[in-house]
Amino acid sequence: MNQTEIINIFTKKTLGLTFVLSAAALAFAQEKVGISGSVVSKNNLPVPYASVTFSNKANKQFSDATLTDEKGQYKLDLAPGAYDITIEAIDYQKSVVNKQITAAGNIGALSIDPEKSATNLKTGDIQGVVITAQATKPYKVELDKRTYDPSQDIVSKGGNLQDVLSNVPSVSVDTDGTVSMRGSSNVKFLINGKPSALLGIDDGANALQSIPADQIEKIEVITNPSSKFEASGTAGILNIILKKNKKTGFNGSVTGTVGYLPQTNLNTNLSWRKGNFSWFLNGGGGYRESKNTNRSDDYFSNAIAASDFTERHQNSVTNSKNNNYNASAGVVYDISPKTSINASGTVRTFDSENDGNIDYSYFYLSNPSSSSNRRTLGTNNNLAFQGDFGLDHKFDDKGQNLSVSLSLQSNRSFNDTNIDETRDGIFSLKDIVNQNTKNKTLIGKADYELPIGEYSKLEAGYRIDINSNDYSNDVQESTALSPTLSFLRPYTYDATYKETFNAFYLQFKSKIGKISYQLGLRDELSNIDINYANLSPKDKDIITTKNYNNLFPSVYLSYEFAKDNQLLLNYARRIDRPRSFFMIPNPNYSDNQNIFDGNIDLNPSYVDSYELGYSISKKKFTINPTLYFRHQTDDTKMLVYNKLAEDENGNLITPRRIESHTKPINLGSDDRYGLDLNFNWDATSWLKFLGNVDLFGYNTKGSTLYDTFDKNGNPIQAVADFNGSGFSTRARLTTTFKVDKTFNFQIQGFYRGGQKTAYQDRKDMYAINFGASKTIWDGNGTISFNIQDIFNTRAMQATTYTANSIRDSYMQWQPRQFALSLTYRFKQGNEKVEQPKRKKDINSNATGDDQQGGPM
Structure with missing residues (x-):
């Protein structure tokens, strides 16, 4: 791509973005002044964590809210004008005063009187006020x-x-x-x-x-x-x-981004809350280019005929362009203080164009060399819809709740690829691949919570998932010997994959002194139906039904040494269901020398997972080391093997051609164990660290026989050995430097150690990223710049061993790139202030659907 093309892309994609951001800045810009103050009691003692709401009498757009700190003090920026100031705090009477804000400075102390009923309450039972604010710890x-x-x-x-x-x-x-x-x-x-x-x-x-x-x-x-x-x-x-904004009034933000490899994005988040109604709208879109590089070198040890090659070298570069757009909108209506309904909808589109160029070079037993070029031009169009509906009801104020939800989803994907191949500059073959996939999903849920006493809770629920995938795949091919396009029968098929899951769960939580525990059991009944038919004379239609009924227990234990200092122990059993396209016998055809085969006999694998963790969180640091062990049975492994190419009747093609195949299989076991250490540390007021180190060992067991051929081209069976063990590491460190109140920058390093088995030797990998952020427009705007993979080192390298070949491979998904983004935030009204509960609720369900809080 030349410089003129890049400039044209940036110009076309960012012109509208510039107008939107400029309009937002003009519409919402307003000079503000910094004010401070404090809240005190009748005895002139500071009142910590009191909510202070400033309501502008002339224009609600300029209203704002804040909390006092542990010393009863607060700071915020306001537009000059007349304000009604509302002060609220637990165990204190609500107070409203009027003040005129004219200039920056301290407006003095605001006094509130205690409630008459508050004298016998313990401050230890108070949870605190919650407002929307930037988290101090990431x-x-x-x-x-x-x-x-x-x-x-x-x-x-x-x-x-x-x-x-x-x-x-x-x-x-x-x-x-x-x-x-x-x-x-x-x-x-x-x-x-x-x-x-x-x-x-x-x-x-x-x-x-x-x-x-x-x-x-x-x-x-x-x-x-x-x-x-x-x-x-x-x-x-x-x-x-x-994001779903919790502020009252109308609030939102707009973010625009430009970058290279060429990318442009414009996204917005809007919300509005008033009375019993609240709604949100998130949406945006963008353009992005990417470059994928693959190289592989195959060395074969079974050549006997002069036409057999001893080496094959592949160099592949794929350039992609994509446009994506998405929008989500939702509304919540409070029917009563205890009952609310919600509805939301999502639409997403994704379009891409891919231009792939694969160069092959071959060296034969008789020493002459040859080359071929494979050019792929592909398009993808994906459209998805989703509708969600829900009802939440509180039976009482003690925590007895019922939540019911329904989600309907539809997704379709059209993939078209044209492939042209030449051998030594002469036409060799042409493929036209049309692959269409349609997915429909229904998810229904019901969750019930029943408190028992002060510290116990019983939870129960039901869930149904119905998922249907329809595949339609057409492959047409013409060759130098047969120039007329005709269907490549083994890879032209129709398939339907349908799965239905019914699940029931029961969970009990409680606390005895400093020990909290949670016991749970889930029962899942699974039904899978596969209907597959292709045009190959040697293949028969396949109709398969599989049923599973599995129990999945979980146990959580914790011991609280002190506040924010606890020991955690847990166990859970999980299932790894094969992806649907892993079970379609011939799911994909994009390269006749590197073919992925599905496996309709693939079964789920199961894992038993154990964790022992410790967590301590202080004002300036959090440390969370966790020891873990995971044992997986019937593990899914990818078998890479070579075979001689066959025609649609199962006969060997002349001259002989070697194909590389990859196929998922259930085999043996896989054990993972290690130490996962996460931490963040505010070293100084201007220096912060966020890190993760995973030191892990692995022990993989499994070997299998597979069909291949000997030096004479006769069919034989060879052994694929997946056994291997070793130790490896992963590490990430993000360092944030605060230059002043408005300017920060980050440096992030990533490292992944190599792993080795009898089957594959994967090399280590590292990358370094950089980012900088500047707050502008009195805090309403942010401009950011980042560089991903500064030294262009993020690439995967591996050596794979088969019975009759060795492959060295290299893959880089995306080269170095940078981006510049601008965000503008605007708001009307106040921060939402939620009054706290009197006592700690160790079983709170704070994150909504399918989320739960465990014992403390």
């Missing part, structure tokens, strides 16, 4: 999860969900976009507690790139989910919570 440890706040992550500003996940403790993103937790890629993704159409059909890298970073409020990392969660996802669950 990482928070809870009994059953760890919560990451990306708002302070400068490195991923202007990026997407994939960029944010690259910075989350205990989570890593490989160069191909695969997300893993503690070395395992079987991660379950949820959006606001549910599977979502926002993530597409396959939870792939394209889906992760379609969710803007600025729409994410927080990410919950659940490494050992309890029985209340669905049992799939043996590595754990990543629950992405999207």
Whole structure:
């Protein structure tokens, strides 16, 4: 791409963005002055954590709210004008005073009187007031999860969900976009507690790139989910919570981003709260280019004929362009103080164009060399819809609650690819691949909570998932010997994959002194139907039904030494269900020399997971070391093997051609154990650290026979050996420097150690990122700049061994890139202030659908 093309892209994509941001700045800019003050009691003692609301009499847009600190003091910026000031605090009477704000400075002390009924209450029973404010710590440890706040992550500003996940403790993103937790890629993704159409059909890298970073409020990392969660996802669950503003009045923000490799994004978050109604609207879109590089060198040891090659070298570069747009809107209506209903809708589109160029070079037994070129031009169009409906009812004020929800999702994907191949400059073959996938999902849930006494709670629930995937795959091919396009029969098929899960769970929580515990049991009944038919004469139609009924227990224990200082022990059993396209016999055809085969006989694998953790959180630091052990049976492994190419009748093709195949199989076991250490430390007022170190060992067992051929081309069986053990590391450190109140920058380093088995030797990998952020427009705007992979080192390298070949491979999903983003925030009305409960509720359900708080 030349410089003129880049400038044209930036000009076209950012012209509208510039107008929007300029209009926002002109519409909402207002000079403000910094004021301070304090709240005191009748005896002139400071009142900590009191809410102070400033209501502008002339224009509610300029109203604001804050909390006093532990010394009863507060600071905020206000537009000059006349204000009604409302002061509220637990155990104190509400007070309202009038003041005229004219200039910056201290407005003095505001006094409030205690309630008459407050004299006998213990301050230890008070939880405190909650308002919306920036978290002081980006990482928070809870009994059953760890919560990451990306708002302070400068490195991923202007990026997407994939960029944010690259910075989350205990989570890593490989160069191909695969997300893993503690070395395992079987991660379950949820959006606001549910599977979502926002993530597409396959939870792939394209889906992760379609969710803007600025729409994410927080990410919950659940490494050992309890029985209340669905049992799939043996590595754990990543629950992405999207923003829903809790402020009254009309509030929102607009963020625009430009970057290189060329990218432009414009996203907005809007919300409005008034009376019994509240609604939100999040949406945006963008353009992005990417470059994927793959290289592999195969060395074969079974050549006998002069036409057999002893070496094959592949160099592949794929350039992609994509446009993505998404919008989510929702409304909540409070029917009564105890009953509310909610409804929301989501639409997402993703379009991409891919231009791939694969160069092959061959060296034959008779020494002459040859080369071929494979050019792929592909398009993808994905459209997804989702509707969610819910009812929440409180039977009383003691915590007896019922929550019912229904989610309807629809997703369709059209993939078209044209492939042209030449051999030594002469036409060799042409393929036309049309692959269509349609998915429909229904999820229904009911959750009931019943408090028993002061510290105990019983939870029960039911869930049904109905998921249907329809695949239609057409492959046409012409060759130099047969120039007329005709269907490639083994890869032209129709398939339907339908799964139905019914789940019931029961959970009990309680506390005895400093010991808290939670016991749970989940029962899942699974039914899977597969109907597959292709055009190959040697293949028969396949109709398969599979049924499973599994119990999944979970146990959580904690011992509280002191406040924010506890020991945690837990156990959970999980299931790894095969992805639907893993079970379609011939799911994909994009390269006749590197073919992925499905396995309709693939079964789930199961994992027993144990964790022993310790957590201590102080004002300036949090440390959370966790020892873990995970034993997985019937593990899914990828078998790579070579075979001689066959025609649609099963006969060998002449001249002989070697094909590389990859196939998922159930085999043996996999043990993972190690120490996962997370910490954040505010070393000084200007220096902060956030780190994650995972020191882990692995022990993989399993070997299998597979069909291949000997030096004479005769069929034989060889052994694929997956046995291996060793020790490896993953580490990430983010360092934040605060230059002044408005300017910060970050440096982030990432390292992943190598892993070795008898089957594969994977090399280590590292990368360094940089980000800077500047607050402007009196705090209403932020400008950010970041560079991903400064030294262009983030690439995966491995050596794979088969019975008759050795392969050295290299993959880089995305080269170095940078981005510049601008955010403008505007608001009307006040921060939402939630009055606290009198006593600690150890069983609070704070995060909504499919989320639970555990024992303290």
